[in-house]
Amino acid sequence: MTAIDMSVRPTPGAPRAYTFPAFESVTLPNGLRIVIAPQRKLPLVTVLALVDAGSVADPVGQEGVAQLTASLVTEGTGDLTGAALAELVELMGSSLDSGADWDSSVVKLTTLSSRLPEAISVLARGLTDPSLPEDEFQRLRTERLADLLQQRSEPRSLADEAFAQVIYAPGARYAKPDGGTEQSVRALTLDQLRAFHADRYSPVVTTVVLVGDVSVDGGIALVTKVLGDWTGTRPSDSSAPDTTLLTARGVRIVRKIDAPQSELRVGHVGPRRLTPDYFPLVLCNAILGGLFSSRLNLNLREEHAYTYGAHSGFDWRRWAGPFSMDAAVQSDVSAKAVREILNEFEKIRAEPVTASELSLAKSYLDGVFPIRFESTRAIASALASQSIFGLPADYYDTYRASIRAVTAEQILKASEVHLHPDRLQVVAVGDADSISSDLSALGHGLVTVVDPIDALGQ
Amino acid sequence: MQIPIETETLANGLRVTYSEDHVAPLVAVNLWYHVGSANEREGRTGFAHLFEHMLFQGSANVEANEHFELVQRAGGTLNGSTWLDRTNYYETVPSNQLAIALWLEAVRMGCLLPALTQQKLDTQRDVVKNERRWSVDNQPYGTWWEKLPALTFPSTHPYHHSLIGSMEHLSEASLQDVAEFFTTWYTPDNAVLTIAGDFDPAEARALVHQYFGAIPRNASPPSRPDFAVPPRFERPMREVVEDDVQLPRAIVAMRIPPSGSDAWYAASVAAAVLGMRKGSRLYRRLVRELQVAADAGAYTFDLTKGADLFVVDATANANVTPDRLEQAVHDELDAFALDGVTDAEIARALALIETDFVSSLQSAQERADTLSKFATYFGDAALVNEQPARYQRVTASEVTAFAKEWCTSDNRATLLYVPQQPVAQEEAA
Known part of the structure; x- marks a missing residue:
């Protein structure tokens, strides 16, 4: 073995081509859309049934109804109780779960392909004809209340919820938790869930995504068999939710006595997913706080050691979701950390990112693209986003070129348009007594202190 | 479904596993060092993990902050983690970037120390304190x-002390400690390297030999601690922890034979019977029927030395007292130890384990990590291909025998979390 000079860095070879998995979509006569991406690597299939019935569709006063309804969809159908349904599916080695996020309700199935016909039949029965039984409703509602109770002691949940409250106007749906508040969940009735299912679950607003060891024709035939006879019309009320935002600066402290760290959120309402500035903003965020080597992380972690990690992110939703910069910092440097975050925010919209930062972010986002889609679940989730947001059919085929095309000037322009220092809200979940005077001294608007129970949207 | 496996051992003792496939143009590099918190010296709890942080601070050929940047600039992902008896480092990169990932691992294995400074150590010490x-x-x-390892392993045992470490011990860690730990444990003969995914075998082998071949093995391999413990607790143990929580949580651990043993496979299936998904016994009984718990699960720690832990945990529903929760968990364990399991329960568990195994093969990094695990702990990466059949051989009578032997009340240690203040009165819905 001849010794080699380890100071010589290797250079990459020619990249191998990658294309996002090919998929086909068809719409059945009843309005149900099917998207199929065959992946024959392993005998596995992931199915997502997406219904346009996310938490934004919760009627006012019934916050949490979308999530509870979705949870109940897999808790019994026909002569199957919830327990029997779980047993049946799991004896096949399959997993069937359901839930809702802001933009959709979803039933998820992952199964060996040999069990797909039986498993997707159970999924379809739950989706179209759930029992919505009283006992399971009571149980899941109690569990949601337990979850809300639990969150009173969880700094990260408290910070997220307190942040939503200070960036959105009180009446906005996004100001309250997607799963509802204690008050709204307590008031929910089974009739309301049944009405929500009857109104909102319909083939015309449903997309079924299949990814894995299944052929296009085979997948269409299966879905047609189990969901082709489902009937329904377009839900009556599909208007945009109230997303009114607050436009002042301020500091909200959520009291957690003797907390050794402050859980920080700094930000404001960002643009909606379909903003034309999406790609410049993705790169802007990568450089600001999206990557390990981002400005926020290098500053707060690697330079100052205030935190284990600092990040930023746009919460992309169909309507205008939050943009936030996050870090959990040791209590005694809370105000200093906020100051650094504010400085980085000012800086990214004041001058162009450097060529080195831009090339790093671009080559990272370009290079990891294939790594993001190794599993049937990840591919299905990408196709689900495409469907939920109405992204173009060639979105994933052009993604890398779109990333590579972004310039420093576009990032600066997008930052000026979408980042607003005058609206930045600061949330700190921490030891109010020891951190509030330093945070007040930042001069960042009105400082208010609340208890955890009030941060959960009562 | 067999994972393709080729192995070799370099002259310096580095064991290498190659697993080639060309499904996607990416490759995973995964390096396990057979050292963890169990190998820390007295008064240095948390050091193995702090040391892991130092491996991202550059080396003789890599500037501070450059390690992450080089991998990300190559379009890759990376991280590392520390466990009781191993530490791993890994990258997944586009396949044309295999060389940079291997080079980065080799330069830090070969020449870490010249790059270390007091300032880097002080910074990472504070970062780790914030991680804690x-x-x-x-x-x-x-x-x-x-608290669970402290309760379930004797004070002299290498698993007893905290992995993340105490603030005091973290404060005391010095550059001298870093140098000693590196020289003692971070040598090729104490490591296994796995490359999985899209690569050219001849090229990968050549790179491995070029980059790692000249790193010297440890001339005086360190002695390893004694992991032996009595096979059972022999008496119930219990600790109550007041915490800033709203709902009580019961964590009950049983001492069982180490991972890899026949009894352990029965334990692993038992964990699925009791705690995997909604059809599991604990979910059915504690969450669905009795509604004393909002959530419940069961798992093994997968420790391969001395003894493993079989753990059942449950978090109370609103308005359920700690005592009631604890009693309900023990009642289920009593029933399990008395009656064992049914064939249907085993069928459900084995079907779920099989699907999970197939799912886990999808990610190149997950395959690489599993191969490294079997190579490190059992000296044979190819054991991964025997796992599905090994699980399918587990029978209901074996799991029942496991339950009767190991899940009795004299072999249980209970960690009970209770709210500091009385739980707010919630009306039962």
């Missing part, structure tokens, strides 16, 4: 993963 605050001190139930 974040994951342990300021997190509901966050102390469980240092």
Whole structure:
């Protein structure tokens, strides 16, 4: 073995081509859309049934109804109780779960392909004809209340919820938790869930995504068999939710006595997913706080050691979701950390990112693209986003070129348009007594202190 | 479904596994060092993990902050983690970037120390202290993963002390400690390397030999601690922890034979019977029927030395007292130890385990990590291909025998988290 000079860095070879998995979509006569991406690597299939019935569709006063309804969809159908349904599916080695996020309700199935016909039949029965039984409703509602109770002691949940409250106007749906508040969940009735299912679950607003060891024709035939006879019309009320935002600066402290760290959120309402500035903003965020080597992380972690990690992110939703910069910092440097975050925010919209930062972010986002889609679940989730947001059919085929095309000037322009220092809200979940005077001294608007129970949207 | 496996051992003792496939143009590099918190010296709890942080601070050929940047600039992902008896480092990169990932691992294995400074150590010490605050001190139930090993292993045992470490011990760690730990444990003969995914075998082998071949093996391999413990607890143990939580949580651990043994496979299936998904016994009984718990699960720690832990945990529903929760968990364990399991329960568990195994093969990094695990702990990466058949051989009578032998009340240690203040009165819905 001849010794080699380890100071010589290797250079990459020619990249191998990658294309996002090919998929086909068809719409059945009843309005149900099917998207199929065959992946024959392993005998596995992931199915997502997406219904346009996310938490934004919760009627006012019934916050949490979308999530509870979705949870109940897999808790019994026909002569199957919830327990029997779980047993049946799991004896096949399959997993069937359901839930809702802001933009959709979803039933998820992952199964060996040999069990797909039986498993997707159970999924379809739950989706179209759930029992919505009283006992399971009571149980899941109690569990949601337990979850809300639990969150009173969880700094990260408290910070997220307190942040939503200070960036959105009180009446906005996004100001309250997607799963509802204690008050709204307590008031929910089974009739309301049944009405929500009857109104909102319909083939015309449903997309079924299949990814894995299944052929296009085979997948269409299966879905047609189990969901082709489902009937329904377009839900009556599909208007945009109230997303009114607050436009002042301020500091909200959520009291957690003797907390050794402050859980920080700094930000404001960002643009909606379909903003034309999406790609410049993705790169802007990568450089600001999206990557390990981002400005926020290098500053707060690697330079100052205030935190284990600092990040930023746009919460992309169909309507205008939050943009936030996050870090959990040791209590005694809370105000200093906020100051650094504010400085980085000012800086990214004041001058162009450097060529080195831009090339790093671009080559990272370009290079990891294939790594993001190794599993049937990840591919299905990408196709689900495409469907939920109405992204173009060639979105994933052009993604890398779109990333590579972004310039420093576009990032600066997008930052000026979408980042607003005058609206930045600061949330700190921490030891109010020891951190509030330093945070007040930042001069960042009105400082208010609340208890955890009030941060959960009562 | 067999994972393709080629192995070789370099002259310096580095064991290498190659697993080639060309499904996607990416490749995973995964390096396990057979050292963890169990190998820390007295008064240095948390050091193995702090040391892991130092491996991202550059080397003789890599500037501070450059390690992450080089991998990300190559379009790759990376991280590392520390466990009781191993530490791993890994990258997944586009396949044309294999060389940079291997080079980065080799330069830090070969020449880490010249790059270390007091300032880097001080910074990472503070970062790790903040990691401790974040994951342990300021997190509901966050102390469980240092309290459970402390309760279930004798004070002299290498698994007893905290993996994340105490603030005092972290403060005392010095550059001298870093140098000693590196020289003792971070040598090729104490490591296994796995490359999985899209690569050219001849090219990969050549790179491995070029980059790692000249790194010297440890001339005087260190002695390893004694992991032996009595096979059972022999008496019930219990600790109550007051914490800033709203709902009580019961964590009950049983001492069982180490991972890899026949009894352990029965335990692993038992964990699926009791705690995997909604059809599991604990979910059915505690969450669905009795409604004393909002959530429940069961798992093994997968420790391969001395003894493993079989753990059942449950978090109370609103308005359920700690005593009632604890009693309900023990009642289920009593029934399990008395009656064992049914064939249907085993069928469900084995079907779920099989699907999970197939799912886990999808990610190149997950395949690589599993191969490294079997190579490190059992000296044979190819054991991964025997796992599906090994699980299918587990029978209901074996799991029943496991339950009767190991899940009795004299072999249980209970960690009970209770709210500091009385639980707010909630009306039962």
